[in-house]
Amino acid sequence: MNAPELRRASFRGVPFEVTSSDFKVGRRTQTFEYPQRDTPFTEDLGRSKRTITVTAYVIGADYITRMKRLIAACEKQGAGRLIHPWLGTMEVVAVDLTSPRFESNRLSTVTLSFVESGKLEFPNSIVDAGGRCLKAASALTNANFDEFIKKFDISGCQDFVKKTVGEDFAKLFSEDSLSRIYQAFDLADDLADLANDAITLVSGAPQSLGQRVLDTLGLQGFASTICAWSNVANRFSQLTKENSLNSSKPTAVASRTTSERIENADAAVQTLVRQAALSNAVLAASEVGSENDRVDASAVVQTAPYDDLIQVRDNILEAIDAEMFKTQNDSVFEALSQAHSAVYEAITQRAENQERLVTFTPSAVTPALVLAYDYYGDSTRELEIVGRNKIRHSGFVPAVPLKLLNE
Structure with a gap:
């Protein structure tokens, strides 16, 4: 076996040799x-x-003096320049120096560990708006739960x-x-189980019923994952308008008649589900327009245009406004x-920094591939044009006004 080849390296201008290097990286x-x-x-x-560990060799008649210089360089305060034979030049801090040895044959060795120095960056004034959405969604869920356990009451009622x-x-x-919405999160079976347990749940305590519903419907466990969040936000905003979630209205005064108690109970459940959908829409807003706003990890990151993002925003805000008009609970109103x-x-x-959509009309029926190349100079954007304008066949884009990004 051949002897390992020595490679030149240096730290703070002090030279040494290495034969190999450990380089630790990750997330x-x-x-x-x-x-x-x-x-x-x-x-x-x-x-x-990033952590680099090397065994440094100092060889020559002056090996003792040079090793002392290397030790002094490692003990000096602050970052220094490491010239690595394979990784190149980088700013690092020496964090460990282990077992320096002085041999009798003009050889000295020491194990050195370095970490990248990075940059000292102070916090800026940009607000973590996405984090505010997550916090607001959680507050709305809590207020929704508290309102439900006050409103849902069929205790003492007959079995029918x-x-x-x-x-x-x-x-x-x-x-x-x-x-359909929860299938995208593989929660359709959980939803079916909830429906199957309906009579048992409504016969128990309101706290247990409310918690089970919110645990099933809530998407907090999916926050910050990759998903088509713009589509999720739009669908939950639209869900709040469904007749099935707005068919019952609670009576103005608490009543003990059978029909009114059923109506109040149904209204409480519908409000619970409707506001849970709103919480999910607010949670989705934390990722709308981010790099996580795509179908899956294999999809190319494409920032949505200004017009699309504003439309998603307005859909959510419209649903929130409608709920604020309906609620009579101060805590829920504040959360909304x-x-x-x-x-x-x-x-x-x-x-605000994204491109706007403009209207463009092709002069004739054109393949989307050609249109993408002519307009953007990039034929790979064919699917973007087809998807945004709902073209039936990518080979025949009609000569009608199209929505394209202004780039």
Whole structure:
């Protein structure tokens, strides 16, 4: 076996030789594991510090003097320049110096560990608008839960009343409008289980019912993951307008008649689900327009244009305004108000620097591939034109006004 070849390196101008190097890289993560859920969620917190470990050889008649200089360089305060034979030049801090040895044959060795020095950056004044949305969504969920346990009351009712409320509950959670949304998060089975347990749940304590519903419908465990969040926000905003969530209205005065108690119970459940949908829309707003706003990890990151982001924002705000008009609960109203402010700030902040849509009319029927190349100089944007304008066949883009990014 051939002897390892020595390579020149230096730190703060003090030369030494190395034969190999350990280079540690990776990402900082935090893994969350949730009760009753098989799949964990790992949050990416950014790149880890880079660590370089080398065994330095100092060879020659002056090996003792040079090793002392290398030790002094490593003990000096602050970052220094490391010239690495394979990684090139980088600013590092020496964090460890282990077992310096002085051999009798004009050889000295020492193990050195360095970490990249990075940059000292002070916090800026940009508000974490996405974080505000997450906080607002959580506050709205809590206020929604508190209102529900005050409003839902069928205690002491006859069994047929509980059965009627349970059947209404099951019908609500079997709606296609709900199941279609939650299929995207693999929660359709959880929704079906909730509907199947309807009569048992409504016969128990309101706290247990409310918690089970919010645990099933809430998307907090999916925050900061890759998903088509713009589409999610639009669908939850639209869901709040469904007749199935607005068919019952509570009576103005608490009543003990059977029909009114059923009506009040149905209205409480519908409000719980409607406001849960709003909480999810507010949560989705934290990622609308971000790099996580795409179908899956394999999809190319494409920033949505200003017009699309503003439309998503306005859809959410319209749904929040409608709920503020309906609620008579001060805590819920305050939570909705905070959510309104957070959504407006988060999406507007992301949208303001994005490109606008313009209207462009082709002179003749043109393939989308050709149109993308002629307009953008990039034929790979064919699918963007087809998708945004809902073209039936990419080979035949009609000569009608189209919405294209102004670039």
